[in-house]
Amino acid sequence: MFVNLTNKFQTIFNKIRNKGKLNENDIKNCLHDIRIALLEADVNYKVVKEFMDSLYNEIQQEKISESLTPTQQIIKIVNKEITKILGSTQSDIKINSIPPTIILLVGLQGSGKTSTSVKLAYYLREKGHQPLLIATDVYRPAAVEQLQALSEKCNLPVFSMGKTENAVNIIQAAIKYSLKMNYDILIVDTAGRLHLDEKLMNELQEINKSILLQEKLLIVDAMSGQDAINSAKVFCDKIKVNGIVLTKLDGDARGGVALSLKKVLGVPIKFIGIGEKVNNFQVFYPERMASRILGMGDVLTLIEKVENVYNENELKKIDKKIKNHNYDLNDFYFQLKKMKNIGSINQIMDMIPGFSNIKNNINLEKLENKDSELIKIEAIISSMTIEERENPYLINGSRRKRIARGSGTQIFEVNRLLKQFYQIKEVFKKGSKIKNLSFN
Known part of the structure; x- marks a missing residue:
């Protein structure tokens, strides 16, 4: 995400980092350099001009050339x-005090509208709501079936009608149905x-004219460039x-669309999609995204993700086992499964301050689970x-052969797993900072 722009900002800051004071030149x-970086990232030229004017005025007011820490300033x-x-501050979606809340999703074909409707429904269900998806795309072949297939994977309900019905009739029928079935949020695809x-x-x-809508969300493909803004x-x-x-923000190496939308349209970005999975x-x-763009990480989001997949007792149990050096293969596998729910290694490293530079020198494909x-x-x-899982040091050559045979794998794969486990355990033993980031 924004890797090109992040790298350019890091290069710009590194140029001035070792200087005591900065002169006007x-x-x-x-x-x-900042202006060129933003233009090359495909940020709207009017946005760049306004940004640079504001940035220059701030720097002049702060008297950067007289500061003892100019780079930090x-x-x-x-x-x-x-x-x-x-956008300065996070913008919530509006939820009706009296159900149902109706959310309309609009956008061009291929922008990710159908998959986003399912992701939004899943997100709202996790927040305690009872969402109902409404299929109104009766034109595109298999559009309704696509929505139903995606929804079935996460057990989300879909309301649909015949291909001859128009969208307004479908939504009105869905509203009546939701009142009977106690669905409090309707998401219209x-x-x-x-x-x-x-x-x-x-x-x-x-x-828009016939239905009282609480939210009208525009789905924009981050990789479409300035055409998406038009x-x-x-x-x-x-x-x-x-x-x-x-x-598709995870595939956007430049960041121009994200940095242009709010200023050009005057409409806040409320959610982002960063992968294909429903979560x-x-x-x-805005403040967290700005931090990530500058390569400063996003620890708050990482902490929230960890808290969402671990309950408090699990965190305490793992932490205690690490401190007492009782961390075993059962714990190792448990954490691998949890990490899968937090995100990819790539996404996690983006959220850790300083790791955006390190990851450029690592083959992430080998690290992804x-x-x-x-x-x-x-x-x-x-x-x-059970004894081997709790005490892997018992696993000698003959045991490794038996384990490989029993699991349908090769001995080198068993060896690789054990090596990874020992490396992780050694990191914990040395009290690495990674422990603090991941489990506390």
């Missing part, structure tokens, strides 16, 4: 200004098009969307006796 060159100001163009056309806009305007303007003008969901969906916090690898690890550990 140093500051001028720094600002020039500049980073602080840049972080503040990026937070401002991202609308039809999309490969391009903006009159038919699409007429249908959305008819929904089409987003039309949705904002025609149906007055009040929030944006930025999808790869996050509330958008794919589903197939977890299945293999589970098979190997399941083939061990």
Whole structure:
């Protein structure tokens, strides 16, 4: 996420980091480099101009050239200004005190609208709501079936009707159904098009006019560049969307769309999609995203993710075992499964301050715990006796052969697992900072 822009900011800051004080020429060159970095990241040129003007004024007011820590001051100001163009504060979705709350999702075909509707429903269910998905795309072949298939995987309900019904009738019928079944949030997955056309806009305007909507969320593909912003303007003008969901952000190396949307449209980004899995969906916090763009990590989001997958007793139990040097293979496998729910190694490293530089020199493919690898690890550990799991040092050559045979794996795979376990245990024994980041 934003790797190109992050690397450029790190290079810019490194140029001035070792200088005691900065003269006017140093500051001028720094600002020039920041401007070029933003333009190369495909940030809207008007946004860049406004950003640079504001940044220059802040630097002049702070009298950076007279500061004892000029680099820290500049980073602080840049972080503040990026937070401002991202929206300054987190923007919640509006939930009706009297159900149902109706959320309309709109966007072009291919932006990730259907998968986002499922992710949003899953997110809201985790927050204690009872969401119902409404399929209104009766034009695209298999669109309803796609929504149903994605929803079935996480046991989410879908309301649909015949292909001849129009969207307004479907939504009105779904509202009556939700009142009987006690669904408190209705998420409407609308039809999309490969391009903006009159038919699409007429249908959305008819929904907007006929249905009392609490939220109108525009789904924007972060990888579409400035074209996404141009089409987003039309949705904002025609149906007055009040929030944006930025999808495929994990694949956006530049960051231009994310840094342009709020300023150009005047509409807040409310959620981001950062992967294909149903839980790869996050509330958008401008200040946290600014920190990540500058390579400063996002520890708050990481802590929240850890707290979501571990309960307090699990954290205390693991922490106690680590402190008492009783950490075993059962604990190792338990944590691997938990880490899978937190996110990929790549995503986790993005959230740890300083790791954005380190990860560029690491082959992350070898570190990622794919589903197939977890299945293999589970098979190997399941083939061990209880005594072997609790005390892996008992596992000699003959035992390794038996474990490999019992798990349907090769001896080198058993050896690799044990090596990884011993390395992790050694890190814990030395009291590494990683322990504090992951478990406290």
